[in-house]
Amino acid sequence: MAQSELNRFLQVFQTLFQDGNSLINADTQFRNLEEWSSMQALIVIAAIDEHFGVTVAEREFREAKTVADLHQLTIKK
């Protein structure tokens, strides 16, 4: 169950990047992606809100490093 939820999160996350960047995995440090920017951060926050019903707190978002870290934020709530 947990793995399928992580996969779903990963699928949503990948669609937010150009070409649906399939090289992104759970361990990807998303801030190091070439496309990453402050605007991309807002796009990710909005998508997590839309698809997972969680508004990630700014402080928690800032501390997340990997895609899996972000996924954890959607589970804790």
Place this chain on the structure above:
Amino acid sequence: MPALVSNGVKLVGISAAVPHTREDNQHLDSLSEKAKSEIINQVGIRYRYVSNSTETAADLCQISAEKLLDKLGWKASEIGLMILVTQTPDHIVPGSASQLQHKLGLPENAICIDVNQGCAGYVYGMSVLTGLMNAYQIPKTLLLVGDTITKIVSPKDNSLWPIFSDAGSATAFELNSEAAPMHFKLGSKGVDFEAIHVPHGGFRYPINDASLKPESISEGVVRQKNHLSMNGQAVFTFGLSKVASSINALLDEQKITALELDYLVLHQANQLLNNSIVRKTGFEAKQAPSSLYDFGNTSCATIPVTLVSQLSDELNSNSLKLMLTGFGVGLSWGSVILSTEKVQCLPMIYT
């Protein structure tokens, strides 16, 4: 606290003014092509209006008020109350409302007060104004709302300079026993005040030598302590959570669905955020007009700028049921549900 109700007050006219000089983000050399694309296509802002060194928010509000009074056929001497909402007054002391009393020719016994509010300021100002009209039975009033926020934004701040824009506005109200009630819901969350603030220049942290020293905050962001700073992510999550839930609470209290209203006029800061708020509150995209592309974020004036630039024809000819929602600096937020009927809505004024 349940919604605040203001009875027997009618919005009768509205006008807005922007400075002569328009800047185009497409031609902002300090931005990379990627940043230009994000700001124009995601944030939604192409053009911004920038006041010159001699033009203030009070000036933009004054011309808006003069043209509105003329259109309504109202005499300045009839105005019993005028509220000016601004964060960029002519002077630290006094507030600018008293000078506008003189410049507009309002009577000396009119109540003229400044309200220091920002992005929620149009709704906050309307709440205070209509409350005073009810309490003191003042027949005719003016709400002036405007900022020249570009004067406190660093031109070397690529995170804020491409976003902010200047504008002023005037809205006229009159007592009318047949007017539908207005329902307000307002809120503040002062713990997060630093999310949007000017660190130095008030009396907690007066200007000193360090205030004027340019600081490199991040790549492309150089500003001083007397410039506006903003934590965009914090404001974005605030909009997603507090603002959307406040809109939903007001709809629930009034036992009305989003689709029963004609329009939701949101503060214009970020199109992605507004799209998300629209989605979370059950409105359809076509119910939420946007003026971001042409006018940018004009601080407290975004709602009247949107009404004038996007809904002028409908306001002039139809009866509309609107929700207006402002949010931002404070942090604070405010929504009002109101009905309009054949409002005198002037074309945009370019000074």
